Amino acid sequence: MPSLMAQRTFSVKSIMLQDKSFYLYRKEFPHAGNTWLTLYASSNENSISEHKLDEICACTNFFSTLWGYTLDMQNYNTVITLILKSSRVIGEKFLEASGVPFSKLSTILVVESEKDNLTDILRQIEGILKESERFYVKDIIDDRLVILSSIMVSQKDDGIIATEIEKCINEYEGALFFLESSKNLTSMRKIYSDFCANSAAMSKIFIHRKFRDMYDVIFSQEITNLAINRGNRNDQIKSIIEALKDDSNNLMETLAVYLIDCDSQLSTTAATLFLHRNTVTYRLNKIKQITNTDFTLMPATYDFYLAAALWRLNENS
Secondary structure, eight states: OEEOOSSOOEEEEEEEETTEEEEEEEEEEEETTTEEEEEEEEEESSOOOHHHHHHHHHHHHHHHHHHTOOOOTTSTTHHHHHHHHSOHHHHHHHHHHHTOOGGGGOEEEEEEOOHHHHHHHHHHHHHHHHHTTOOOEEEEETTEEEEEEOOOTTSHHHHHHHHHHHHHHHTSTTOEEEEEEOSSHHHHHHHHHHHHHHHHHHHHHOTTOOEEOHHHHHHHHHHHHHHHOOSHHHHHHHHHHHHHTTOTTOHHHHHHIIIIISTTOHHHHHHHHTOOHHHHHHHHHHHHHHHTSOTTSTTHHHHHHHHHHHHHHHHTO
């Protein structure tokens, strides 16, 4: 429970409840310089020394540092922790007290990369946002760089900003980013939670793509469910994999690159696989022959897309 205090206080109170004695403790301690937190504790019969409470307070400070959560209530960046890891109500109150409308923070940008690269990526993105005079808050949570701003990709100027950010992230091998707008704090909290829950699956399915959005999150969740559930629909998708996976020409890999990575573009698929265009054409035709299906036509295309994604999820697990 954060509060701004002029000095630290400690109090203890003894009460009787059902013929048993209880001790209630209240201790305020500093965190991140300007913020004071209040620790509440209780014990049954045995008292807790102030020294022991000091150790508990020190542990709280230590672990909040390890977790990377910003708890400084004088810092705008605190709102990220409040929204994503704490309480929507507290986040709303913080924004109201700070005079910051949610519309200025309606877009969430999440960057995943090697920990040593996150600081450099943040510095470059901050330069882009400052140059465009865009308000933003940032923090590193769960080993991810999280930035809240108001980038609307559908708008021309904001689309340019998003493109610049993408160019920046593309400079770092293995780095990827997620960008999505939300209507309110509740929506943003769910967006981040769903992204984190499906991040590993997305990395296995979209192996040649650095950019993620909510469609990717929802699709990855569908594939995860497909992998663990049973039913006629699931069996139909898995039968495609069974028919193709043992072929010596790596038909599943070609299918996955063609549908998932290259938007069914033959030349792009050949370049990605370092193969001649004719070789890719031969493999795709063989897939049609084995399955007796023209997977280039809907709705068959979607089933084969699901099969390719499920194959990748299982292969990379």
